[in-house]
Amino acid sequence: MTKLLGISGSLRAGSINTALLRAAQQAAGSGVQLQIATLHGIPVYDGDVEASSGIPAAVTALKEKVAASDGVMLATPEYNGGIPGVLKNAIDWLSRPSADAKRIFHGRPFALLGATPGGLATLGSQNAWLPILKKLRTEIWGGGWLTLSHAASLMDASGNYTDEATRKQLADFVNGFALFAARVRGST
Numbered sequence: 001m002t003k004l005l006g007i008s009g010s011l012r013a014g015s016i017n018t019a020l021l022r023a024a025q026q027a028a029g030s031g032v033q034l035q036i037a038t039l040h041g042i043p044v045y046d047g048d049v050e051a052s053s054g055i056p057a058a059v060t061a062l063k064e065k066v067a068a069s070d071g072v073m074l075a076t077p078e079y080n081g082g083i084p085g086v087l088k089n090a091i092d093w094l095s096r097p098s099a100d101a102k103r104i105f106h107g108r109p110f111a112l113l114g115a116t117p118g119g120l121a122t123l124g125s126q127n128a129w130l131p132i133l134k135k136l137r138t139e140i141w142g143g144g145w146l147t148l149s150h151a152a153s154l155m156d157a158s159g160n161y162t163d164e165a166t167r168k169q170l171a172d173f174v175n176g177f178a179l180f181a182a183r184v185r186g187s188t
Contacts, residue, residue: 002178004034005069007062009076009087009114009125011039014159016115016151017075020170024073024113025159027171032178034073037065045092057094063104066094071109071141071181073174078116078125088132093138105136109181113146114172121147141180146173 006021015039018036021083025034043049043059049056066072077084110133114122126145133140144171148154154163161167 002032002182003068003070004028004032004073004174004181005065005071006034006036006179007039007090008036008076008085009074011086014063015077016117016148016155016159017077019142019159020113020115020146020148020151021073021075023167023170024174025074027167027174029171029175029178032175035065035069035079035176037062038119039086039090040164042086042090045089045096046083048049050096055093055096059090059096063094064088066104066108068099069108070185071111071177072138073111073113073177074126074129076112076114076121076122078114078120081124083125083128083132091132091136101136105138107182108138109141110138111141111144111173111177111180115148115151117150117152118146119149121149123147139180139184143176143180144173146170148171 008018010017021036028034038130094104116122154161154166156162
């Protein structure tokens with residue numbers, strides 16, 4: 001079983017990126033388990049808080065989910081042509097203390113996907129993540145990009161992706177990434 005973790009860069013209850021991860025769960029093959037983590041409860045990073053109180057419980061819980069995974073999928077919105085602050089903040093907390101960065105990030109496969117209500121997909125956000133993930137020494141999956149424009153037109157009124165071409169593209173993406181993650185982590 002290949003264990004993947006999906007993290008949405010949006011906190012909204014009706015997030016199209018969180019919905020994308022739920023659709024990825026449904027599209028995952030029989031040998032793939034995809035768990036979705038939330039960023040709710042993670043405070044803004046503050047070195048003084050870290051020094052006085054340590055790592056917050058919500059951060060520790062997310063760290064353990066990342067550490068238990070064979071690979072991480074970041075469903076990243078694009079805000080003002082770049083990455084969402086809430087997701088970058090979580091990644092910054094996950095790298096603290098610096099000794100944890102190796103356990104959490106080094107050699108761990110990461111994949112980027114994203115959806116937007118607009119027409120430019122999430123290429124700006126995904127490209128902005130590349131140097132950050134490289135700095136953290138992750139294994140970035142180059143086998144596929146998943147960028148959905150006009151995402152609301154691909155969904156039903158309940159927020160489920162119903163467009164068959166999108167569902168196939170998502171299945172190919174998540175299962176391709178799972179194969180990559182299994183190879184990199186040696187769990188095949």
